[in-house]
Amino acid sequence: MSTDNSRNQILDAAQTLFYQRGFHATSISDIANKAGVFKGNLAYYFKSKQSLLQAVADNRLAQLEETLAGFANFATPRERLSAFIGMVEDTRKNLARHGCPMGSLSTEIGKTSLPKEHTRALLDYCLNWLHGEFNKIEPKSAKQHAETLLAMAQGTALLAHNFNNEELVRRQCQAMHQWLRVITD
Known part of the structure; x- marks a missing residue:
């Protein structure tokens, strides 16, 4: 090997x-x-379990960057934001079984004395990407909309995991799509 x-x-x-x-x-x-x-x-x-955690967080961040970069193939910010919601829905089985990989790890590490910058970087990257997309639509409300969509996605993951319910993810993603249409029309 x-x-x-x-x-x-x-x-x-x-x-x-x-x-x-x-x-x-x-x-x-x-x-x-x-x-x-x-x-x-x-x-x-x-060298340690903590250094492994750092490598895992860095790897997850690279995967997230790659996924979100792939959304550049969509022509408009609204389509890219819709693809983000689709990404949440596509992972509904894992979300119901284990929760959000970024949010869960970030929450767990947040309750310890371990450095939080590596796990926080995942949510920061996601939030900044959402902010950039919403900024292309409505700069005045971009930050608020980015926070709202990320909170909706994280809340969906938390509830789906708590209730072990994939259908909850599907319903909440439909609600996110509807919300996105309302604020971008």
Whole structure:
């Protein structure tokens, strides 16, 4: 197994387990087992569980950047914002089962003494992207609309997870689409 491959397997395992179980409920042994590597190998790539958390947050941020950059294929800000809502709906099964990967991790880390900048960067990036899109439509209300849409998406994820209900995500995404039409017409 190559060095890059081992590191990526560890990172993927940690990302999955932190999302499904939470950072604190996931042990280094759990990650090693899921990655199919010896526990000692983790220390070669990541000095601590905290450095692994940083790498997971950085990886999630890169994935988010790539996803949102892909929305540039849509012609208008409204279409790009609609695609954002579609992204939430497309993940409804995971949201119902595990909550929002960004919001859950950010909330969990926010209650500790661990540095928050890495997990906060995910929500900051999302909020700034939304703000930029709304700014192209209505600069005066862009910040408020960006915060509202992110809050709706995060609230939807929280409720869906709490009730383990995919249909709740579908209904709330329909409501988000309707809200978007009202404020952009």
